[in-house]
Amino acid sequence: MRSVKTLAVGVLAVLAAYDVSSAGEPKQGGILRIYHRDSPGSASIHEGATYSINVPFMPVYSNLVLFNQHIAQNSLDTIVPELAESWAWSSDNKTLTFKLRHDVKWHDGKPFTSADVKCTFDMLMGKSPQKFRQNPRKSWYELVDDVTTNGDYEASFNLKRPEPALLSLLASGYTPIYPCHVSPAEMRTKPIGTGPFKFVEFKANESIKLVKNPDYFKKGLPYLDGIEFTIIPNRSTAILGFVSGKFDMTFPTEVSIPLLKDVKAQAPNAVCVVEPNNVSTNIIVNSSSPPFDNIDIRRALALALDRKAFISIMFEGQGDIGGTMEPAPAGLWAMPKEMLESIPGYGPDINANREEARKLMQKAGYGPDKHLQIKVSTRNIPVYRDPAIILIDQIKSIYIDGELDVVDTAQWFPKVARKDYALGLNLTGNAVDDPDQSFYENYSCGSERNYTNYCNKDIEKLFDQQSAETDVNKRKKLVWEIDKKLQEDVARPIIFHSRTGTCWQPYVKNITIMSNSSYNGFRYEDVWLDK
């Protein structure tokens, strides 16, 4: 099995290399012009939970390790060193040690050392006197006891118990190393990194400009002189801008399937790809109060879903059905098809599923003469609102009359946190295709992003068991078991996993769109313009 995987990685690497060589010798210079879908709240990646921050600011920073930027499927096998020269696990798998590069300087000229690594993770773990205003991924490092340094060029992560997934979390675009000598407040507006591009300016609602870092530690890179993001929230204007040649690239994974057709019709030379992005559209059910405290009603809800209809209406068939983990082949941890179809509501006979759902509703006291009246809350953004409307239509068939309750986007998370909803339609993006990130963040008792307050101590034990498992195949089986159980418990019914498009002009070279995350592929150090 191991050799098959090695072979697959080899083939992918050769294909990536072929892609680079077939594009010709890289040319230096030029400004890459991309439109940005909205004005990011800040430049501090650690304080955000949206890839609106990662896309423009990932080129400013470096990680200890990073997913190979030219292999679409992120996995442990595609992790490459960045600020680290190498890494090694201790024999008990409880210490991960990084040897660091000696030739790295921050953009302000100060040298990068292991103290910066310690500072960054101390802040993330809440152990530093300097605090982030928001720290949405603190839970990623729950198992890290502390980070220690040995001289200026060695840093070790000491874990409470083995956690093989830690390396994947460190390789995410969400895990840059910050400088000790710059405050979190300054990092929000004038970020200093060690990455291929230096920050020039960020004008809220206008533009973000980056310029080539001539002292980048990878000699000869980056190829571009700079990157400019023009902030255009109006999608029609932005797409027209790309079609007219004002932009070299669309905002990554932001072109919907219907819009992609328009782009291809108006700019036939544009290179467009459609990839899954590890974002699931799901239902959040408030099981702490009636009517959804009744497991029968929750199960009926899960049985009423016609997932194919959602995908067909919204994405012209280009979407995937799966559980919590992203479906195969892009997803690494997806349940086998037979196992998935054995879960109630996932079977192909929709009429039979709904008949069963109606029986459950009747058992709970509802029927053709007595419909359950509920509000379906969702964020006032099309990607949330459109599936919510389809959901309302589908649950009518099981005696539930839903009324759409659109919530202003800034009010969405406060409302969900207050549990001020009965049924909600939500999107969950996963930064890393790894069960540790997904399970602990979304389903663990007490987790801030466990919006439904689902808490099952038995499953929690399985979370820990899979997390500590170093054998990938054994871990996969555990993950499948957990994912199946989560769907059967109607913890957060997954409707579908979306796919989205990205387009660029034919002269833009070396762009790879990741297929199992929207957060990790924007370093752009070897992107070049063939013009």
Next chain:
Amino acid sequence: MFGYIVRRLALMLVTLIGISIIIFVLLRVVPGNIVDILFDAAGFVDPADKANLEKELGLSDPIVVQYLHWIGGLLRGDLGYSYVSEKPALDEILPRIPITARLAGLALLFSASIGIPLGVISAVRQGTRLDYALRVVSLSGLSLPSFWLGLLILMASVSLFGSMPIFNPNPKTWTEAIAIYCVPAMAVGFRSAALTMRITRSSMLEILRQDYIRTARAKGASESSVNYRHALKNAILPVITVIGIEAAFLIGGLIVTETVFNIPASRGSWSRRCAGAIIRSCRTS
């Protein structure tokens, strides 16, 4: 006289204070505040962190205290601090005012220079095919939302010329400079021009029926002299009043159109959200 001026000034002060209180309270009543927007980017809300930030920003104080802080700052020229850009709010607002003012001025100019002559022509040629055609154009101008017209202009521009006049802070040519301001100004000013035309037409029709116009004609004055020297001069007063009122509406219309043309004028993230909501609701309704 002095007493009258003092009374009027005092009344103005009371009005301003009243308006400021109403606006302040309305903004507090509307769901969502800066803390919600800041947490929106993080994707979750930690109630303790939120409470701390609200305390730090004074949002947990009674509304009266908040108002007094705000009005005190305003009197000292301190409009507060932007927690998104981490800059004083005034530094964010001041550079944007000239852009909006320029656009509004151009839109008004377009509205007056198109609306008044067409209104006169329509009145003078009342009942002709030209009059009917101009009335259809003015009706369509009143019916088309400016952002929709803006999108049509952008689409036409891309398909006809292969380029689009969206905002560029550093235009390279004078044609580009004109395009980035004039095209949005035309999109916004079209509705206003239609209104100006209709008011001019009805006002002119009323004046053209007056006895003194008949007298001017009887004295042998030329048709253009009757129309422009005698009639328009007297018909223009209600038109000027309407243009004045329209100036205020144009600022509102600009917020939406600025989003379509991506003009970084006086709108911030909040008004962008409003503009986005307006565009979306019009598209879906």
